[in-house]
Amino acid sequence: MxxxxxxxxxxxxxxxxxxxxxxxxxxxxxxxxxxxxxxxxxxxxxxxxxxxxxxxxxxxxxxxxxxxxxxxxxxxxxxxxxxxxxxxxxxxxxxxxxxxxxxxxxxxxxxxxxxxxxxxxxxxxxxxxxxxxxxxxxxxxxxxxxxxxxxxxxxxxxxxxxxxxxxxxxxxxxxxxxxxxxxxxxxxxxxxxxxxPPNGALTSTMAEFNTLADLLAACVTGGACDRLFDLARSPGHDRPRDTLRAAVDIAHDPGNNAAGLFDLAATTPTYRPALPAAPDAWTVALRYDGNGRELDGPGNIAFDADGNAWVSNNYRYGADPAVPVCGGRTVLKFTPAGRDAPGAPYRGGGLYGAGFGITVDARGSAWVGNFGFQGDGCPVDPAPLERSVSRFAADGTALSPREGWRGGGIVQPQGMAADRAGTVWVADCGGDSVTRIPEGDATRAREVPTPALSKPFGAAVDPAGRLWVSGNGNDSVQVLAADGTPERTVTGGGLRRPLAVATDSRGYAWVSNSGILPVPCGNTTADDFAAAVGTDTGSGPLPGASVTLIGPDGTPAPEPFTDGGLFLPWGVAVDGDDTVWVANFGGHRVARLCGTDLTACPPGFRTGQPISPPGTGYPSDGLERNTGLQIDPSGNVWLANNWRTVPVRTNPGGHELVVLVGAAAPVRTPLQGGPARP
CATH class of the missing domain: 2.60.40.1120 (Carboxypeptidase-like, regulatory domain)
Known part of the structure; x- marks a missing residue:
C-alpha cells in the first residue's frame, strides 16, 4: 500500500x-x-x-x-x-x-x-x-x-x-x-x-508561519501538548506524540481543525507578527520572483530531472501596467529553492510571447511554445512570430534557430507534453490540430489533423504513451495513440470550455473546466477572453467551473466535480499519491481532490471528493490569477501568477510564482506519462 x-x-x-x-x-x-x-x-x-x-x-x-x-x-x-x-x-x-x-x-x-x-x-x-x-x-x-x-x-x-x-x-x-x-x-x-517582498508584509504567509511557531510554543512552554495533539490529529491517523510530528500532520492536512489550532496558538504569543484571525487552511505559500525584473505573465511550469523549474513567460517585463508591453523573449529557469539558475533567464531560439506550452523531454531539453502574447499597444505584428516552438539545452543554450522550429502545422501553440521516447507534442490552438515531433527531432515534425477538436489547448501523455488534448472551442477531449492515430473523442461529463489536462498513474485523465473562458486563438480574440474574465466579480464560482474525470477507455464520469475551491479552474496536476490539484484563474485559491487511489484519501472519501475545505479550498493572498500548476520532486506545489487580479490590458501580467511548501506527494520529473513516485 x-x-x-x-x-x-x-x-x-x-x-x-x-x-x-x-x-x-x-x-x-x-x-x-x-x-x-x-x-x-x-x-x-x-x-x-x-x-x-x-x-x-x-x-x-x-x-x-x-x-x-x-x-x-x-x-x-x-x-x-x-x-x-x-x-x-x-x-x-x-x-x-x-x-x-x-x-x-x-x-x-x-x-x-x-x-x-x-x-x-x-x-x-x-x-x-x-x-x-x-x-x-x-x-x-x-x-x-x-x-x-x-x-x-x-x-x-x-x-x-x-x-x-x-x-x-x-x-x-x-x-x-x-x-x-x-x-x-x-x-x-x-x-x-x-x-x-514579494513576501513579507505583502502577504499573510510570514504571519501565518509565526502563528504556527506559536502553536508549537503552546506545548513547549505553555504545556498544552494534549490539546495540540488532539487538534493536529488527521482523521484515520494516529494521534501525534510530539510537536514535530504535530506540525507535520498539520502540513499534510492543513484544513483540519484550522480554527481550533489558531485559538490554541493565541494562548502563547511568542513570535510576531502573527495572524489576527484564523485561516481557512494552514498551507504555507511562498512567492518567488527571481531577480524581480523578469517574470511578467508566467504561463506554465515544467520540471527537469533535478527539480529545476522552467517557466514560460507571456510578456516582456514591465513594472507599470499602464505601459504597453510586447511579447516575452525569455524563458525562465528557477532552482528548486526559487533562485535564478546560472545564466537565467535565457534568450533566443525564436522565443516570443510564450503561452501555456512548456515541457522537458527525456534528454533534458526544455521546449517552449511561442503563442505570440503581447499587451494592447505593442507595435509588433505577432502573426509571423506565433508559429514556432523553441528548444533549449539544460544550460540555457538555444538549440532552435532564430525563428524557432516551424512547420508541422504549428499555429499559436499552447499545451505541450513529452513522452518517455522523447516525442514532443504541441496543441496548435490556432490550427485546430496537433503537432507530433518524434524523438525531439523538429525536422521530422508533422501535423496530426484533429477535426473533432476546436481550439486544442491542454495536453498530457498517459502511462500508455497516448496523448490527451482538450478542445476549448467545442467542449471535448481527443485521445491520440502514441503514433498520432486518433483513438476516440470524448464529450459530456461536464466538459465546458476545458483548459488543462493531467493524467494519473492508472491512466485516468482529469480535465479542468473553466466554464466561461474562450482561449484567444483562431477566430477568438483577446477582447473575447477579457470580456469573459470581466464576469468574475469574486462573489462565487463561475458557471461551469468544474473538473471532469475520464476513464482510460474514454468514458467520462456522469457528473463533474464542483467543490473544494473550484472557482475558475485552469491548471491541473496529479501528485505521487494520485491526488488531484487544481489552480484557479480567479478566487485566490487551490483545490485538492481525492483521486482514483482511495488509500491516499481520508477514510470514507470518494474519488473527486474535495480534500481541501469545501467552498474555500486552500486560499492564499499570495495568489492572483493562476494558470499553470505543477508538482516537484519534493512535494511542493508550484503555481504561476499569470495575470493580476485586476488586469490592465496594456500589461495584465503577474510577476510571481507561488509555491505551497510540502503540500503534495512528490513526483518524479520530468513528467512523461502520468505521475510516479521519485
Whole structure:
C-alpha cells in the first residue's frame, strides 16, 4: 500500500535518543572530516536547558535509516556543542532533533517522570524541536526553536518514515534547501526570503508561519501538548506524540481543525507578527520572483530531472501596467529553492510571447511554445512570430534557430507534453490540430489533423504513451495513440470550455473546466477572453467551473466535480499519491481532490471528493490569477501568477510564482506519462 500523507516520525526515531551502547553514534568511515557544531535551543528568547540534542544524517533513499552523528545535552543557557565527522557526500542532509522531554510540571498524574517508560528507558517527550543543516552553509551557531521546527515540518514533510528522515535525490536535498527559505537557522528568525517582498508584509504567509511557531510554543512552554495533539490529529491517523510530528500532520492536512489550532496558538504569543484571525487552511505559500525584473505573465511550469523549474513567460517585463508591453523573449529557469539558475533567464531560439506550452523531454531539453502574447499597444505584428516552438539545452543554450522550429502545422501553440521516447507534442490552438515531433527531432515534425477538436489547448501523455488534448472551442477531449492515430473523442461529463489536462498513474485523465473562458486563438480574440474574465466579480464560482474525470477507455464520469475551491479552474496536476490539484484563474485559491487511489484519501472519501475545505479550498493572498500548476520532486506545489487580479490590458501580467511548501506527494520529473513516485 502506498504511504498516505507521508509516514510520520515514530517512536523508533526518538528511541535513538536513549543512552546506551545500542544507541551510540555509528563509527564514521575513514577520511571523514572532524568538525563541531555549536548551537542553542530556545523558545522565543527563552533558553531551554536539559534538552537531548541529536544530529542525524538523513537516510539516502526512501525508507533508508538515518545515521546518528553526534549527541549532546543543552546547558542551562540552552547551548550545546556537537562533535562529529562531516559526511564525505556533499549531498548529505543533516538535521537536529532537540528532545525537551515533558515540560516541567506537566506530567500526567501517575506518569513516569521526564518521558521515561516503565523500564526506565527514555522514550522521548512531547516537546521536540528540529532544525535542518543541509541545503545551506552551517551557521556559526545553530538555533533550534519553534520556527526552525515549522520549517522542517513543512519543507521535509514528505520525507519522514518509521526510522526518521530519508528520501531519494533530488527531492530530499531540494526540500532541505527550501527549509532555509522559511527559517534562518543562524538566528532562529524568519528567513530573509520570507521576510522581504514579494513576501513579507505583502502577504499573510510570514504571519501565518509565526502563528504556527506559536502553536508549537503552546506545548513547549505553555504545556498544552494534549490539546495540540488532539487538534493536529488527521482523521484515520494516529494521534501525534510530539510537536514535530504535530506540525507535520498539520502540513499534510492543513484544513483540519484550522480554527481550533489558531485559538490554541493565541494562548502563547511568542513570535510576531502573527495572524489576527484564523485561516481557512494552514498551507504555507511562498512567492518567488527571481531577480524581480523578469517574470511578467508566467504561463506554465515544467520540471527537469533535478527539480529545476522552467517557466514560460507571456510578456516582456514591465513594472507599470499602464505601459504597453510586447511579447516575452525569455524563458525562465528557477532552482528548486526559487533562485535564478546560472545564466537565467535565457534568450533566443525564436522565443516570443510564450503561452501555456512548456515541457522537458527525456534528454533534458526544455521546449517552449511561442503563442505570440503581447499587451494592447505593442507595435509588433505577432502573426509571423506565433508559429514556432523553441528548444533549449539544460544550460540555457538555444538549440532552435532564430525563428524557432516551424512547420508541422504549428499555429499559436499552447499545451505541450513529452513522452518517455522523447516525442514532443504541441496543441496548435490556432490550427485546430496537433503537432507530433518524434524523438525531439523538429525536422521530422508533422501535423496530426484533429477535426473533432476546436481550439486544442491542454495536453498530457498517459502511462500508455497516448496523448490527451482538450478542445476549448467545442467542449471535448481527443485521445491520440502514441503514433498520432486518433483513438476516440470524448464529450459530456461536464466538459465546458476545458483548459488543462493531467493524467494519473492508472491512466485516468482529469480535465479542468473553466466554464466561461474562450482561449484567444483562431477566430477568438483577446477582447473575447477579457470580456469573459470581466464576469468574475469574486462573489462565487463561475458557471461551469468544474473538473471532469475520464476513464482510460474514454468514458467520462456522469457528473463533474464542483467543490473544494473550484472557482475558475485552469491548471491541473496529479501528485505521487494520485491526488488531484487544481489552480484557479480567479478566487485566490487551490483545490485538492481525492483521486482514483482511495488509500491516499481520508477514510470514507470518494474519488473527486474535495480534500481541501469545501467552498474555500486552500486560499492564499499570495495568489492572483493562476494558470499553470505543477508538482516537484519534493512535494511542493508550484503555481504561476499569470495575470493580476485586476488586469490592465496594456500589461495584465503577474510577476510571481507561488509555491505551497510540502503540500503534495512528490513526483518524479520530468513528467512523461502520468505521475510516479521519485
Amino acid at each position: 502506498r504511504r498516505r500523507h507521508g509516514v510520520l516520525l515514530t517512536a523508533a526515531l526518538l528511541a535513538q535518543l536513549a543512552a546506551g551502547p545500542s544507541h551510540a553514534a555509528a563509527p564514521a568511515p575513514a577520511g571523514w572530516e572532524s568538525t563541531d557544531q555549536c548551537g542553542v535551543v530556545r523558545s522565543g528568547d527563552t533558553p531551554l536547558g536539559g534538552a537531548e540534542v541529536t544530529l542525524y544524517q538523513a537516510g539516502d533513499g526512501e525508507g533508508a535509516a538515518p545515521r546518528v552523528l553526534a549527541r549532546a545535552r543543552s546547558a542551562e543557557d540552552g547551548r550545546f556543542t556537537l562533535d562529529y565527522r562531516r559526511p564525505h557526500d556533499p549531498r548529505a542532509v543533516l538535521y537536529v532533533l532537540a528532545d525537551l522531554g515533558r515540560p516541567a510540571g506537566r506530567a500526567p498524574q501517575g506518569a513516569p517522570p521526564d518521558g521515561a517508560g516503565p523500564d526506565g528507558a527514555r522514550r522521548g517527550g512531547p516537546a521536540v524541536l528540529a532544525a535542518v543543516l543541509g541545503g545551506a552553509a552551517a551557521p556559526p551557531e545553530l538555533v533550534v526553536n519553534e520556527r526552525t521546527t515549522v520549517a522542517v515540518a513543512y519543507a521535509l514533510s514528505r520525507f519522514t518514515g518509521p526510522d526518521g528522515v530519508s528520501g531519494p535525490h533530488p527531492g530530499l536535498q531540494n526540500a532541505a534547501a527550501v527549509a532555509h527559505n522559511l527559517a534562518d537557522t543562524g538566528t532562529g528568525d524568519v528567513a530573509a526570503l520570507l521576510a522581504a
